[in-house]
Amino acid sequence: MITRLMIVAVMLFALALPALAQTPTAAKQPALTKEPVFNDLPGAGKKCRISEDFYFTYRFDRKPKLGTAILKVQIFDKMDARITSLNIVGLSDMPAMKGAHDSGEVPFKLNKRGDYLLPVNVVMPGEWEVKLVFLKAKEPVFRGRITFKV
Numbered sequence: 001m002i003t004r005l006m007i008v009a010v011m012l013f014a015l016a017l018p019a020l021a022q023t024p025t026a027a028k029q030p031a032l033t034k035e036p037v038f039n040d041l042p043g044a045g046k047k048c049r050i051s052e053d054f055y056f057t058y059r060f061d062r063k064p065k066l067g068t069a070i071l072k073v074q075i076f077d078k079m080d081a082r083i084t085s086l087n088i089v090g091l092s093d094m095p096a097m098k099g100a101h102d103s104g105e106v107p108f109k110l111n112k113r114g115d116y117l118l119p120v121n122v123v124m125p126g127e128w129e130v131k132l133v134f135l136k137a138k139e140p141v142f143r144g145r146i147t148f149k150v
Contacts, residue, residue, distance in 0.1 A: 036140070038131050038132075038143045038144060038145035039143060039144045039145065040144075040145055040147070041058070041132075041144045041145060041146050044057075044058055044060065045058075048144060050075070050134055050142040051141060052078070053077060053078055054075055054077055054083065054086070055075075055076055055078075056073050056074060056075045056076065057073070057074050057076075058071060058072065058073045058132075058146065060120075064120065064122055064128065064148050064150055066122055066124070067121075067122060068121050068122070069119075069120050069122065070118070070119055070120070071090065071119075071120050072115050073088060073108065073117075073118075073132070074114070074115055074116070075116070075134075082114045085136070086134050086135060086141070087134075087135040087136075087138075088107070088108040088116050088118075088133065088134055088135070089105045089107050089108070089132070089133045089135065090103075090105070090118040090130055090131065090132050091103055091104065091105050091106065091130070091133075092120045092121070092128060092129070092130045093128070093129060093131075094124075094127060094128055094129075095128075095129050095147075096126060101123055103120075103121065106118060124150075125150050126149070126150065127147060127149050128148055129145055129146065129148075130145070131145050132144045132145070132146070
């Protein structure tokens, strides 16, 4: 048997429901860890400072277009001598479609001349980015971001 008390309780619950839905929960709150900051890099061929001791330059083997372009990075010390003691990891994606064309973290390959190489697969027209992470003893020492349009 439904009593007046039960009807009043259901009505109060129905009125309180929108307020309960707006209460933040752990799932809705932002994560406590921040995404790392990637520095926007100047154009190809320009010196990009990693630290007081190192800088690098980069360029593509050809202007990026649909297909695969090879990103070449060269690292130098403050005496302008080429070095190969750092590791680099790269990740390419389209910022407007985060994750849709994500390459995942791919280590650069080191060739005999001391160039760090990364194939970048451009699968559709639009704005692209390549994120670079320079590592020394497996610890990040610099993060940079290259953007280009196809």
